[in-house]
Amino acid sequence: MKQGILTLSELTKFIELLKTSYKVFAPVKKEEGVFFEEVNSADDIALGYYNSKLPPKRLFLPQCEVLCTFENGQLVEIPIADEKCAIFGMRPCDALALSRIDMVFDKEDLKDPYYLARRKNTVLLSLVCDKPLDTCFCTSVGGGPSSGDGSDIRMVHLGNRLLLEALTEKGESLISSAKQFLKKPKQSDLEEKEKIVAESEKKVPRIKVDGIKENLEKGFNLPLWSAIAERCLGCGVCTYLCPTCYCFDITDEVKGEKGKRIRTWDSCQYPLFTLHASGHNPRPSKTERMRQRIMHKFFYAVENFGRTFCVGCGRCVRSCPVNLDLRESIELITGNKACVSTRK
Amino acid sequence: MENPYIPYPVTIEEITIENEARDLKTFKLVFDRKEDEEKFRYLPGQFAELSLFGKGESPIGIASSPTEKGFLLFTVKRAGLVTSELHSSETGRKIGVRGPLGKPFPWERMEGHNIVIVGGGFAFTTLRSAITYILHPQNRPKFGKLMTIYGARTPGELLYKKDLEIWSKDDRIELHVTVDKATEGWKGREGLVPNIVKEVSPSPKNAIALVCGPPIMIRFTIPVLLNLGFAEDDIILSLEMRMKCGIGKCGRCNIGARYVCVDGPVFTYKELEGLPAEY
Numbered sequence: 023m024k025q026g027i028l029t030l031s032e033l034t035k036f037i038e039l040l041k042t043s044y045k046v047f048a049p050v051k052k053e054e055g056v057f058f059e060e061v062n063s064a065d066d067i068a069l070g071y072y073n074s075k076l077p078p079k080r081l082f083l084p085q086c087e088v089l090c091t092f093e094n095g096q097l098v099e100i101p102i103a104d105e106k107c108a109i110f111g112m113r114p115c116d117a118l119a120l121s122r123i124d125m126v127f128d129k130e131d132l133k134d135p136y137y138l139a140r141r142k143n144t145v146l147l148s149l150v151c152d153k154p155l156d157t158c159f160c161t162s163v164g165g166g167p168s169s170g171d172g173s174d175i176r177m178v179h180l181g182n183r184l185l186l187e188a189l190t191e192k193g194e195s196l197i198s199s200a201k202q203f204l205k206k207p208k209q210s211d212l213e214e215k216e217k218i219v220a221e222s223e224k225k226v227p228r229i230k231v232d233g234i235k236e237n238l239e240k241g242f243n244l245p246l247w248s249a250i251a252e253r254c255l256g257c258g259v260c261t262y263l264c265p266t267c268y269c270f271d272i273t274d275e276v277k278g279e280k281g282k283r284i285r286t287w288d289s290c291q292y293p294l295f296t297l298h299a300s301g302h303n304p305r306p307s308k309t310e311r312m313r314q315r316i317m318h319k320f321f322y323a324v325e326n327f328g329r330t331f332c333v334g335c336g337r338c339v340r341s342c343p344v345n346l347d348l349r350e351s352i353e354l355i356t357g358n359k360a361c362v363s364t365r366k
Numbered sequence: 367m368e369n370p371y372i373p374y375p376v377t378i379e380e381i382t383i384e385n386e387a388r389d390l391k392t393f394k395l396v397f398d399r400k401e402d403e404e405k406f407r408y409l410p411g412q413f414a415e416l417s418l419f420g421k422g423e424s425p426i427g428i429a430s431s432p433t434e435k436g437f438l439l440f441t442v443k444r445a446g447l448v449t450s451e452l453h454s455s456e457t458g459r460k461i462g463v464r465g466p467l468g469k470p471f472p473w474e475r476m477e478g479h480n481i482v483i484v485g486g487g488f489a490f491t492t493l494r495s496a497i498t499y500i501l502h503p504q505n506r507p508k509f510g511k512l513m514t515i516y517g518a519r520t521p522g523e524l525l526y527k528k529d530l531e532i533w534s535k536d537d538r539i540e541l542h543v544t545v546d547k548a549t550e551g552w553k554g555r556e557g558l559v560p561n562i563v564k565e566v567s568p569s570p571k572n573a574i575a576l577v578c579g580p581p582i583m584i585r586f587t588i589p590v591l592l593n594l595g596f597a598e599d600d601i602i603l604s605l606e607m608r609m610k611c612g613i614g615k616c617g618r619c620n621i622g623a624r625y626v627c628v629d630g631p632v633f634t635y636k637e638l639e640g641l642p643a644e645y
Contacts, residue, residue: 089371092419096460099372132613132628135369242642269617272371272610276420283371283419288616295618298608299424299446304621304645314620322623 026204044108077265117172119265148173157336167222238321251312258289260338373417373462386522410495414465424448429491431498480510486579560586570595598636
């Protein structure tokens with residue numbers, strides 16, 4: 023079974039069904055915004071949200087995670103988490119971002135077992151975006167409000183019901199197992215979906231990204247890097263909130279005889295990120311670090327994987343404390359200065 | 367799936383103080399489990415993460431050669447948290463080794479060629495591995511002439527004095543050892559590595575050069591080799607970077623689109639010329 027209509031009045035039962043096999047995460051409204059949290063029932067879920075404050079990447083790449091433990095200096099291995107999870111209602115940009123991180127963590131010869139176990143054990147139900155923000159630009163960077171990359175099931179919100187479409191085998195078997203709550207979609211449902219997607223796509227602001235790789239390829243020493251970095255405080259929020267940023271640090275934490283080897287999010291915006299033990303630092307100032315961030319997303323990643331490591335979610339634009347706008351930086355690099363700043 | 371973040375348990379069997387300043391020590395490590403030694407298949411030029419639980423990990427070039435069975439050698443400079451702890455360790459201590467990591471010197475391409483090895487200071491570690499590997503009776507016939515030029519600041523700073531002594535009597539290798547500044551009793555050459563390379567003038571004909579040393583030595587040695595007629599592609603260098611994972615994930619050791627931990631640490635001079643100068 024590949025498609026199904028779930029009436030919202032049946033959502034409670036659907037979530038209950040999910041909870042029999044999975045830990046269920048969904049958007050939950052809180053004072054500071056919407057966050058992906060474990061939900062007990064459908065009542066907790068905020069369906070009509072714009073996007074979550076934090077990307078749900080932490081469900082796969084936690085901010086802190088124990089790689090192994092040790093006692094008296096000797097390794098004590100721990101089992102890799104194998105909990106089954108379902109993520110309900112992730113935005114397509116964030117699901118697309120996961121498919122980007124997969125490229126790095128699921129390489130043929132070098133695989134990351136912690137991340138991949140979570141990916142394998144998670145079924146991802148994304149929700150077609152009908153509420154793009156004016157800081158969004160997914161359609162300019164290879165995504166879109168209905169992009170299915172990275173998702174197992176794509177859901178579209180049609181008034182009082184959801185249309186579910188399986189995109190993977192995992193999604194198909196979930197839809198089949200929930201068939202008692204699902205109806206066969208009518209032609210009118212599919213037409214309504216097309217309309218919503220088309221309208222949403224029209225609503226997403228566009229920026230000019232064409233030629234950015236070529237410009238970056240020859241632009242390593244351009245003066246614009248120091249201009250872009252000038253205002254930057256180096257706080258790293260742009261990287262922490264970025265759904266495609268995956269860089270991490272590994273440190274040991276000890277208490278008495280026991281300890282843990284911990285992986286934590288790190289950021290290319292910090293000087294310690296690249297500081298050698300000798301004192302030498304290949305990226306000593308924020309100019310080099312800002313260049314690294316943009317080069318990585320729009321040139322190095324394209325070179326290595328054929329994809330930009332930016333999905334246009336706009337979180338870095340919305341959260342920068344000094345209003346640094348990635349869209350403006352992009353347009354500065356591509357030479358198209360026509361970007362509409364939404365910060366007034 | 368093998369977990370690439372979990373080190374193999376090893377024991378420090380022997381510690382050699384390499385220099386007068388006593389900040390360079392060679393650690394001889396023995397695998398606690400025979401099967402791990404078999405899994406740890408490496409070639410000269412590769413590195414590994416030395417793992418001290420409670421302190422962290424440090425990426426270090428492998429100084430032993432795969433032809434030396436039963437142990438691994440790592441020459442470590444005391445610099446940061448992990449290496450300082452390692453320096454204050456005694457034999458018998460159990461630590462971890464994660465690897466082998468990175469790409470080795472291009473051994474397939476090097477076969478049938480004359481090999482010129484230029485080393486400076488404590489970057490000589492993986493070059494020791496390479497020389498030992500080439501000199502192994504099974505490997506020696508695969509290569510042409512082997513010339514080595516190795517320099518340190520003073521005689522007391524030269525690594526692997528026993529090996530140097532043995533090699534100096536071995537006619538299968540032409541060895542030139544030099545010091546920047548001679549001290550009393552030094553009978554060898556005096557002069558900076560680039561000058562000695564110029565003086566000795568190794569022939570570029572059918573030759574590949576492996577060059578490892580401090581940045582200043584590299585900067586002045588490359589033009590000498592190019593002037594001698596070495597092609598940019600035939601000069602092989604090895605880089606160091608701050609690393610954590612060693613497997614191309616943690617994101618810090620890139621130069622442009624290349625990651626030193628997986629695409630390197632060995633690069634040809636030509637490859638490096640095509641990358642941004644951010645190292």
